[in-house]
Amino acid sequence: MVIVTLGLKRTCSRRAFSTILSVVIISAVVLAVGGAVWAYSQGAMTITAEDYAESVINMTDTISERFIIEHVGYISPIIDLHIWVFNYGGVDIEFKVEIGDETWPVDSNIWYGLASKEMDSIRLERVEIFSSGDELNIKVYSRRGNNAYYRFIVP
Secondary structure (H helix, E strand, O other), X not given: OEEEEOOEEEEOOOOOOOHHHHHHHHHHHHHHHHHHHHHHHHHHHHHHXXXXXXXXXXXXXXXXXXEEEEEEEEEOOOXXXXXXXXXXXXXXXXXXXXXXXXXXXXXOOOOEEEOOOEEEEEEEOOOOOOOOOOEEEEEEEEOOOOEEEEEEEOO
């Protein structure tokens, strides 16, 4: 190609990229960006799916959790209260006992444990002395948030 400028002749040796080369470069950029977006979304969906699966498993454990207060016994001279809890559900439970505004075990990090299809007696020591005819509203609640109630009249 010859360019004439003000009467001077000069030869231009610069050439533009060919269209094929520019299409290849643009395609590589598009593929790289697309691959990065795909990898990001794949990772985010994996985390979301794992969280969802874990929450569903926890929910089924909560639904499968079944327990009742089978019996309550009170021996006034010893000032002990015995509570029999029966776990008839399909999962092991961890629970606390609440009578009025008192909770057992007292330590907030400790829970009673009870295996599936088992019954256990919980002995609450040093319970306040109740009079004959007093009504005790006993609540057993699990770590998963399920409750069992029992109304006990002191003999």
